[in-house]
Amino acid sequence: QVQLVESGGGLVQAGGSLRLSCAASGRIFSYYAMGWFRQAPGKEREFVAAINMSGGSTSYAESVKGRFTISRDNAKNSVYLQMNSLKPEDTAVYYCAAVNSRNYYATVEGYDYWGQGTQVTVSS
Secondary structure, three states: OOEEEEEOOEEEEOOOOEEEEEEEEOOOHHHOEEEEEEEOOOOOOEEEEEEOOOOOOEEEOOOOOOOEEEEEEHHHOEEEEEEOOOOHHHOEEEEEEEEOOOOOOOOHHHOOEEOOOEEEEEEO
């Protein structure tokens, strides 16, 4: 079992930045690929970014490429999502996810463990 706790969400104006954190516990964090997803009201949960076990490979949704950066610190059992140039359409609940795999996935079905989510609201 892996427990995931997100933090860092909040209200920000368009063009601003936020940094989300996800703290993991319960298993050896470095054995897990990690992902960030988001879900806006009335919409399905969608892929945002992912990072492999070592941190050497990342992937991003087209809608956030160039604005968001995913990173991890295996010594701190944490994964981060730096979000810059935020837009109102980035408003959603953001979820951290983990899978016991060397490589990441870009689908909800690819992950076994999920956090409770953190709300990000971007005002225009």
